Amino acid sequence: MFEKIWDAHVVHREEGKPSLLYVDLHLVHEVTSAQAFEGLRLAGRSVRRPDLTIATVDHNVPTTDRGLPIRDEMSRKQIEALKSNCEEFGIQLYGMESDRQGIVHVIGPELGYTRPGLVIVCGDSHTSTHGAFGAFAMPVGTSQVEHVLATQCLVQAKLKTMEVLVEGALPAGVTAKDIILGIIGRIGVDGAVGHVIEFAGEAIRALSMEGRMTVCNMSIEAGARVGMIAPDETTFEYVRGRPYAPKDEDWDAAVEAWRGLRTDPGAAFDKSVVIDAAELEPYVTWGTNPGMVVPVTGRVPDPASFSSPADRAAAEQALVYMDLKPGTLIQDIRPDRVFIGSCTNARIEDLRAAAEIVRGRKTHEDVRAMVVPGSTRVKLQAEQEGLDKIFSEAGFEWREAGCSMCLGMNPDILAPGERCASTSNRNFEGRQGKGGRTHLVSPQMAAAAAIAGRFVDIREWEVA
Amino acid sequence: MEPFKKTTGIVAPLDRLNVDTDSIVPARFLKRIEMEGWGETLFFDWRFLPDGRPNPEFVLNTPGYKDASILVVGRNFGSGSSREHAVWALKQYGFRAIIAPSLADIFHKNCFENGFVPVFLPEERIRELMRKAKEGPGCVLTVDLERCEVWDEEGFRSTFVVHHDPETHEFRRLTLLNGLDEIALTLQQGEKIGDFESKRPGWLTRAGSEK
Numbered sequence: 054m055f056e057k058i059w060d061a062h063v064v065h066r067e068e069g070k071p072s073l074l075y076v077d078l079h080l081v082h083e084v085t086s087a088q089a090f091e092g093l094r095l096a097g098r099s100v101r102r103p104d105l106t107i108a109t110v111d112h113n114v115p116t117t118d119r120g121l122p123i124r125d126e127m128s129r130k131q132i133e134a135l136k137s138n139c140e141e142f143g144i145q146l147y148g149m150e151s152d153r154q155g156i157v158h159v160i161g162p163e164l165g166y167t168r169p170g171l172v173i174v175c176g177d178s179h180t181s182t183h184g185a186f187g188a189f190a191m192p193v194g195t196s197q198v199e200h201v202l203a204t205q206c207l208v209q210a211k212l213k214t215m216e217v218l219v220e221g222a223l224p225a226g227v228t229a230k231d232i233i234l235g236i237i238g239r240i241g242v243d244g245a246v247g248h249v250i251e252f253a254g255e256a257i258r259a260l261s262m263e264g265r266m267t268v269c270n271m272s273i274e275a276g277a278r279v280g281m282i283a284p285d286e287t288t289f290e291y292v293r294g295r296p297y298a299p300k301d302e303d304w305d306a307a308v309e310a311w312r313g314l315r316t317d318p319g320a321a322f323d324k325s326v327v328i329d330a331a332e333l334e335p336y337v338t339w340g341t342n343p344g345m346v347v348p349v350t351g352r353v354p355d356p357a358s359f360s361s362p363a364d365r366a367a368a369e370q371a372l373v374y375m376d377l378k379p380g381t382l383i384q385d386i387r388p389d390r391v392f393i394g395s396c397t398n399a400r401i402e403d404l405r406a407a408a409e410i411v412r413g414r415k416t417h418e419d420v421r422a423m424v425v426p427g428s429t430r431v432k433l434q435a436e437q438e439g440l441d442k443i444f445s446e447a448g449f450e451w452r453e454a455g456c457s458m459c460l461g462m463n464p465d466i467l468a469p470g471e472r473c474a475s476t477s478n479r480n481f482e483g484r485q486g487k488g489g490r491t492h493l494v495s496p497q498m499a500a501a502a503a504i505a506g507r508f509v510d511i512r513e514w515e516v517a
Numbered sequence: 518m519e520p521f522k523k524t525t526g527i528v529a530p531l532d533r534l535n536v537d538t539d540s541i542v543p544a545r546f547l548k549r550i551e552m553e554g555w556g557e558t559l560f561f562d563w564r565f566l567p568d569g570r571p572n573p574e575f576v577l578n579t580p581g582y583k584d585a586s587i588l589v590v591g592r593n594f595g596s597g598s599s600r601e602h603a604v605w606a607l608k609q610y611g612f613r614a615i616i617a618p619s620l621a622d623i624f625h626k627n628c629f630e631n632g633f634v635p636v637f638l639p640e641e642r643i644r645e646l647m648r649k650a651k652e653g654p655g656c657v658l659t660v661d662l663e664r665c666e667v668w669d670e671e672g673f674r675s676t677f678v679v680h681h682d683p684e685t686h687e688f689r690r691l692t693l694l695n696g697l698d699e700i701a702l703t704l705q706q707g708e709k710i711g712d713f714e715s716k717r718p719g720w721l722t723r724a725g726s727e728k
């Protein structure tokens with residue numbers, strides 16, 4: 054699949070040089086674009102295809118009342134800069150007031166911009182999310198953002214390929230998030246560096262598009278810039294009828310082309326990993342990268358159990374930062390905060406699953422919990438379904454859409470020392486706020502932790 | 518982009534694995550829209566204590582390492598977020614090159630975009646260098662991109678690559694040496710890009726417009 058899309062997008066190739074690939078869709082957000090637009094201006098260049106470029110504000114927007122001016126001066130300036138850049142260069146912007154605003158990796162798919170077979174780039178490492186549709190979606194830095202704006206092309210040497218087969222059916226209570234955490238735990242945070250991952254196998258096929266996006270989203274946490282899943286009927290059903298999806302005869306032509314993208318049986322990969330879905334469990338991270346993960350039934354590991362001195366040192370540093378003792382039962386860990394949000398797990402299906410756990414209960418008195426929908430559309434949909442009531446009645450804060458506490462840029466942050474059960478994708482030191490401690494989990498596990506005041510095995514949870 | 522041929526400078530050791538870009542430049546600084554001023558944000562939460570004083574335990578706060586221009590690090594440095602601010606911060610702080618057994622992919626590419634030289638050495642040479650650099654700020658190394666060699670006055674010498682793939686290594690080495698502007702190079706292919714665009718199927722070009 055990767056080769057087919059790659060070959061169809063090569064604009065120019067020269068011996069001994071990386072290829073020039075055509076970009077079908079360029080997603081832009083406020084944090085990694087300002088300096089790129091500035092670069093264009095300094096060089097007197099224009100945007101080649103503003104019609105293939107869309108922008109939104111997500112990383113740095115407040116998730117409280119949008120009617121008020123943004124209090125933080127620098128945040129306001131950054132958001133205004135994107136607005137004036139989009140006006141100057143003629144780019145469609147879904148701004149703070151738009152009902153299509155949201156996390157860039159949530160709105161691309163939900164508006165029908167993200168489709169199979171496309172080459173998509175974005176100045177954000179979770180661009181791999183769009184690979185769930187069988188697109189080649191690649192994160193880039195600000196210089197490449199500028200390059201794509203100016204040329205609509207990406208300079209890229211061909212990547213190696215890695216197949217991750219998740220065979221068999223997923224056990225009850227084990228989610229897409231647990232699949233990807235399980236994979237990262239197994240291959241490590243640099244296990245797929247230099248590779249494109251293609252996720253396949255029965256457990257992947259059985260996932261909804263939301264679940265597939267969760268899996269592809271965290272490819273970068275295994276070191277891969279790109280994760281992909283071959284498109285099938287589930288994909289087509291999701292795309293059909295979305296605002297920017299092909300219509301009428303175009304739809305039929307598109308689906309025919311998309312069916313041809315599937316990886317041919319017996320295709321060769323540079324690396325292969327097979328995972329038995331039956332062995333996967335709900336996971337909780339204990340350390341300061343997503344590879345430091347154990348099943349919810351497990352314990353915080355002893356650094357002495359790591360064979361290499363470097364890994365041992367890393368585990369020791371992580372335990373100090375996380376304030377955890379080796380041997381502690383995961384289910385004895387008590388979070389102060391719960392965050393349900395991010396481009397990994399804040400789509401409608403994630404909110405429904407979490408609401409199911411929360412319904413008719415109250416958050417634990419020691420826990421402050423919040424839900425930040427992935428997009429304004431997700432928020433409105435959830436409100437229509439009454440999910441906001443379920444969360445609010447349980448004591449969760451119900452917020453406006455954005456990245457929020459996933460990266461701690463806006464006022465939603467952890468205080469130093471606070472411990473958080475989070476549905477996001479990174480548990481790095483300080484990721485959710487300086488000194489904050491993050492445990493990554495699925496939405497269901499996060500919801501249950503908010504109520505119990507400690508991590509619980511979701512497989513034993515009784516829905517009220 | 519400024520060309521890079523050779524640099525000689527003090528080596529600072531950062532002996533950690535998987536250092537992520539959130540640690541290199543914490544997110545709260547990313548609100549800045551300027552191109553300059555990133556050096557101050559480098560490793561901010563490691564360099565400074567909560568009360569704002571420099572953290573005496575952090576290597577760059579040890580007298581002598583302050584003026585280091587070469588950083589030697591552990592495996593998979595630059596993982597996580599794509600923020601190019603991480604490379605800007607290292608460069609603007611005063612580093613010219615980074616020596617590593619491996620780098621995370623996006624960070625690695627961002628190095629090339631900024632004329633910041635990644636020096637890949639085998640793990641055992643890194644360990645040797647790490648040991649030397651940790652002994653004190655006296656480890657002075659030369660990175661020579663024309664010859665693809667690093668050496669010091671005490672007999673340490675090794676060849677290096679800027680990328681593990683030989684073709685990419687050679688291509689990137691030349692662009693770094695010449696400080697080429699990648700956008701200008703691509704714009705020379707303008708006609709080919711136009712040809713490519715004109716051959717796209719109709720259903721594909723019509724999608725993406727709302728009807």
Ligand code: SF4
Binds near residue numbers: 111156397
């Ligand atoms: S939700 Fe988090 S990971 Fe996703 S784009 Fe926003 S900051 Fe990045």
